[in-house]
Amino acid sequence: MKAAVLVFPGINRERDMARTLRLTSGREPAMVWHTEHDLPAGTDLVVVPGGFSYGDYLRCGAIAARSPVMDAVRKFAAGGGLVLGVCNGFQILCESGLLPGVLMRNENLRFICRDVFLKVERSDTPFTRGYNAGQVVRVPVAHGEGNYIADGETIARLEGDGRVIFRYCGPDGMIDPDWNHNGALNAIAGIVNDGGNVLGMMPHPENHVEADIGSTDGRGLFAGLAEALKKAA
Amino acid sequence: MKARVTVTLKSGVLDPQGKAIEGALRSLGIDGVAAVRQGKVFDIELDGGDRAKVEALLKQAADKLLANTVIENYHVEVLG
Numbered sequence: 001m002k003a004a005v006l007v008f009p010g011i012n013r014e015r016d017m018a019r020t021l022r023l024t025s026g027r028e029p030a031m032v033w034h035t036e037h038d039l040p041a042g043t044d045l046v047v048v049p050g051g052f053s054y055g056d057y058l059r060c061g062a063i064a065a066r067s068p069v070m071d072a073v074r075k076f077a078a079g080g081g082l083v084l085g086v087c088n089g090f091q092i093l094c095e096s097g098l099l100p101g102v103l104m105r106n107e108n109l110r111f112i113c114r115d116v117f118l119k120v121e122r123s124d125t126p127f128t129r130g131y132n133a134g135q136v137v138r139v140p141v142a143h144g145e146g147n148y149i150a151d152g153e154t155i156a157r158l159e160g161d162g163r164v165i166f167r168y169c170g171p172d173g174m175i176d177p178d179w180n181h182n183g184a185l186n187a188i189a190g191i192v193n194d195g196g197n198v199l200g201m202m203p204h205p206e207n208h209v210e211a212d213i214g215s216t217d218g219r220g221l222f223a224g225l226a227e228a229l230k231k232a233a
Numbered sequence: 234m235k236a237r238v239t240v241t242l243k244s245g246v247l248d249p250q251g252k253a254i255e256g257a258l259r260s261l262g263i264d265g266v267a268a269v270r271q272g273k274v275f276d277i278e279l280d281g282g283d284r285a286k287v288e289a290l291l292k293q294a295a296d297k298l299l300a301n302t303v304i305e306n307y308h309v310e311v312l313g
Contacts, residue, residue, distance in 0.1 A: 058298070058299075063298075066297070095301065100303075102301060102304050104246075104247065104304070105249045105250060107247075107249060108249075109249050109250070109253055149246070149304070150303070151303070
C-alpha cells in the first residue's frame with residue numbers, strides 16, 4: 001500500500017490516520033500538502049482525513065474541495081484509484097463532486113462525539129472486504145455536520161445500485177431512528193461513487209484499530225484495503 | 234463596482250439553524266413569525282465596470298464556490 005494522506009489547513013486527524021495506515025500496512029504514508037498539483041508517484045490510495053479544514057468556513061469542506069491537490073485526486077479517481085474520505089474528508093469529497101449529496105447540520109444541532117454502531121452493507125468492495133456483509137462494527141464519530149442528504153433521485157440510485165456501504169444501526173444491527181444520531185437520510189453513514197473506488201464516511205474507523213483503545217473494529221477496513229492493494233500490485 | 238450575492242437554502246431542504254432561530258424568536262415574545270430560513274450574503278467589490286461581464290463572473294463564482302447548488306439557490310445583484 002502506497003497511501004497519500006492529504007493535509008489541509010485546519011485538518012487535525014491526519015496523524016491518527018497516518019498512524020493507522022502504518023500499523024495496518026507496515027508502510028509510512030506520504031503526507032501531501034493541499035497546494036501540491038501532483039500525488040507522489042506510485043500512490044495507490046488517497047486518504048482525505050478528518051478535521052476542520054479552513055475552520056469549516058463557507059460550508060464544511062467547501063474551500064478544501066477547491067484546492068489544487070483535489071484536481072490531482074479527481075484525475076486519480078477517474079483512473080480507478082482508491083480514495084477514502086473520513087468525516088471532514090467525506091464532506092470534502094461531496095463538495096468536490098466526487099461523491100453525490102451533502103452533509104448537513106446534525107438534526108439535533110449538537111456536535112456529537114461518541115461511539116456508534118455501523119452495519120456493513122457489503123463486503124465485496126475493496127474498502128469492506130475485511131468485514132462480512134451485515135456485520136455490526138463499533139467506531140467513533142465526532143461531527144456537527146454529518147446529516148447526509150441528497151435529492152430523491154440520487155438516494156434511489158444509491159440504494160438501487162447498492163452504494164450505501166455503512167448505515168447507523170443499533171448494537172444488534174437493527175436500523176432504528178433512535179440509533180441514527182445525526183438524522184441522516186436512510187441512516188446513511190458511508191457511500192461509494194458509481195465506480196465503487198471512492199468511499200466517504202462520517203465515522204472514524206482509524207481510531208479503533210488498537211486493543212489498548214478498547215476496540216479494533218476499524219481495523220478490518222484498513223487491513224482489507226492493504227490486502228486488496230497487495231493483490232492488485 | 235459593488236455587488237451582492239445572496240445564497241439561500243432550496244425549499245424542502247431541512248434548515249435546523251433556521252428552526253432554532255425561529256424558536257428563539259418565539260421565546261423572545263416576537264409574535265407572528267411563521268418560519269425562518271437562514272441564508273448567506275456576500276458583498277463583493279469588483280475591478281471591472283461592465284455590468285453584463287460582472288454578472289456573468291459572479292454567477293460563475295456562485296456556481297463554483299459560493300453556493301452548493303445541490304441544496305442552495307443564489308441571487309446575483311449588481312449594485313453599481
